[in-house]
Amino acid sequence: MEAASEEKKSGRQQNKATTRVLNILSLFASEQAVFGVTELSQRLGITKNMAYRALTTLVDQGFLVRDGTKYELGYGVLDLIFHTSAEPDFKSIASPHLQELHELTGETVILSVRMKDSQVIIDGLEGVGKLVIRLKIGTSLPLHVSAASRAILAYLPDEEIENYIGRNSPLQKFTKNTLSSRKQLWNDIEQTREQGFATAIEDYKSGSNSIAFPIMAENDWPHGSITVGGPKARFSEKVIKQRLPEFQEIIGACRKWAALYQSSMY
Amino acid sequence: MNSKSDRSINVSAKNVFDVLHLILPSEKPIGVLEISRKLSLPPSSVHRALVSLEESRFVARGLDMSKYVAGPMIHHVLRAMLNRYSVSRESYRYLNDIASSTGQTTSVFVRLGWYTLLVATVEGPDEVCHARSAGETMLLHETPAGIAILGSLTRDEVSAYRKFVGAKMPEHLDEASSRKTSNLIAEARSSDFVIKILREEQKRRVMAFPLKKSNGSVISSLGISGPVPEDGTSTELKPDSGLLQLIGKLEQSLEQDLNEKGMPFEHVNPDAIVLKTHQSRI
Numbered sequence: 001m002e003a004a005s006e007e008k009k010s011g012r013q014q015n016k017a018t019t020r021v022l023n024i025l026s027l028f029a030s031e032q033a034v035f036g037v038t039e040l041s042q043r044l045g046i047t048k049n050m051a052y053r054a055l056t057t058l059v060d061q062g063f064l065v066r067d068g069t070k071y072e073l074g075y076g077v078l079d080l081i082f083h084t085s086a087e088p089d090f091k092s093i094a095s096p097h098l099q100e101l102h103e104l105t106g107e108t109v110i111l112s113v114r115m116k117d118s119q120v121i122i123d124g125l126e127g128v129g130k131l132v133i134r135l136k137i138g139t140s141l142p143l144h145v146s147a148a149s150r151a152i153l154a155y156l157p158d159e160e161i162e163n164y165i166g167r168n169s170p171l172q173k174f175t176k177n178t179l180s181s182r183k184q185l186w187n188d189i190e191q192t193r194e195q196g197f198a199t200a201i202e203d204y205k206s207g208s209n210s211i212a213f214p215i216m217a218e219n220d221w222p223h224g225s226i227t228v229g230g231p232k233a234r235f236s237e238k239v240i241k242q243r244l245p246e247f248q249e250i251i252g253a254c255r256k257w258a259a260l261y262q263s264s265m266y
Numbered sequence: 267m268n269s270k271s272d273r274s275i276n277v278s279a280k281n282v283f284d285v286l287h288l289i290l291p292s293e294k295p296i297g298v299l300e301i302s303r304k305l306s307l308p309p310s311s312v313h314r315a316l317v318s319l320e321e322s323r324f325v326a327r328g329l330d331m332s333k334y335v336a337g338p339m340i341h342h343v344l345r346a347m348l349n350r351y352s353v354s355r356e357s358y359r360y361l362n363d364i365a366s367s368t369g370q371t372t373s374v375f376v377r378l379g380w381y382t383l384l385v386a387t388v389e390g391p392d393e394v395c396h397a398r399s400a401g402e403t404m405l406l407h408e409t410p411a412g413i414a415i416l417g418s419l420t421r422d423e424v425s426a427y428r429k430f431v432g433a434k435m436p437e438h439l440d441e442a443s444s445r446k447t448s449n450l451i452a453e454a455r456s457s458d459f460v461i462k463i464l465r466e467e468q469k470r471r472v473m474a475f476p477l478k479k480s481n482g483s484v485i486s487s488l489g490i491s492g493p494v495p496e497d498g499t500s501t502e503l504k505p506d507s508g509l510l511q512l513i514g515k516l517e518q519s520l521e522q523d524l525n526e527k528g529m530p531f532e533h534v535n536p537d538a539i540v541l542k543t544h545q546s547r548i
Contacts, residue, residue, distance in 0.1 A: 018318045023322055075539060263386075
């Protein structure tokens with residue numbers, strides 16, 4: 001009985017240690033950085049001995065190379081590619097993060113990209129419950145309407161935004177809350193840039209609220225946005241504010257992975 | 267932690283990487299029992315390895331949920347390594363234009379030891395295009411892009427290359443391919459800008475241009491590949507002045523980048539770089 005429990009404990013320990021090795025390899029990828037033992041142990045809250053052992057395992061496998069006291073990704077990583085498979089696109093990079101947001105909130109989660117003067121929904125998950133925001137993949141909206149659109153618009157260069165307003169004036173109004181004047185739109189853009197996200201309170205359809213985060217691409221242009229939206233009775237401004245740190249953490253992870261592919265996506 | 271548990275953790279890390287290396291080349295999802303049989307490991311060890319790999323997204327469940335396939339982290343780690351090559355980022359600025367002007371898949375290769383490494387690729391906009399993946403590695407003599415680089419090496423270096431392949435992977439350079447390679451290297455040395463290899467059996471046409479610094483030394487190479495036209499009217503893609511101009515701009519940009527940032531692993535002895543999984547695909 002005791003032996004079985006010891007074995008179980010040792011198995012758990014081994015699993016923890018191997019997961020740590022894999023997570024350290026992931027960290028080298030997500031940060032695209034060089035780490036030393038001390039820095040890594042501080043970063044992960046583990047002992048230097050643990051960090052050193054994990055790094056040595058990865059060097060032995062050829063995945064990392066050591067240069068003095070620093071470690072970085074090595075050419076052994078190339079042994080991980082076996083057959084032709086395309087690099088992940090924006091949709092597959094964002095997919096696990098959409099799932100996380102959906103599990104966290106139970107609300108509708110949307111992935112959008114810019115297409116000329118519009119924002120187009122390319123993926124998402126519909127909310128759970130009797131009252132939800134319907135997910136309609138392929139739907140497009142003008143860049144001044146909805147949080148998803150304005151999270152993209154706000155991060156375009158000023159000149160591009162002015163050109164958009166010029167081309168689309170008078171700006172189409174969908175509800176009484178739609179931002180349809182140049183001044184209203186610029187105020188919202190400044191606020192979005194300051195906060196790092198856009199919000200929309202019933203600006204497209206009555207009864208729905210949403211928050212959207214831009215995902216940046218090469219040259220700091222927005223590649224698209226991720227939105228969480230729900231009926232205002234459930235997804236109130238207060239709920240959005242409470243959930244904000246969790247949203248930001250998930251979006252931060254998505255941005256890191258998307259940044260890896262910045263140059264190759266275009 | 268004592269040395270006994272150190273050893274058991276090393277063994278379990280090795281199991282994890284063995285399991286990963288078995289799943290990656292498999293074209294179909296693979297299950298615990300099959301992995302256990304192939305690696306002669308107890309199913310419980312395989313299961314533990316899979317838990318760690320799935321948790322860190324190096325593997326994912328296949329459609330039937332009981333078997334495993336490569337996970338997204340594989341691509342992320344590979345892309346992060348390729349991002350160490352700043353020439354990769356620089357190349358993308360021009361590859362889109364070159365792919366648009368030729369309609370064909372356009373890729374930049376660098377030398378890594380005795381291999382070519384594809385660091386950037388843009389698929390051609392034509393309906394049928396040559397699908398390539400960044401991260402592909404091939405022995406230098408196996409592709410036009412590699413021949414373009416071999417053509418720039420000294421005779422001693424070419425001899426060292428032959429010795430390396432002869433010692434490590436003799437099956438990749440038999441007498442016939444060795445003769446063919448000599449001819450191609452000679453052609454590459456005499457040609458100013460292009461090498462052509464036609465693989466009729468694969469109906470694919472590949473061209474390679476050595477990308478040179480202003481002093482004439484080769485930095486890397488550019489490959490342009492696509493299907494051979496069905497009507498047989500043109501089996502050669504002649505580089506026009508527009509294409510040569512784009513290639514010139516790419517060369518300038520890469521030279522500047524290389525002067526500033528250098529190339530990863532350029533000081534590693536080429537004989538020390540042996541890739542287990544290089545692919546001979548062109």
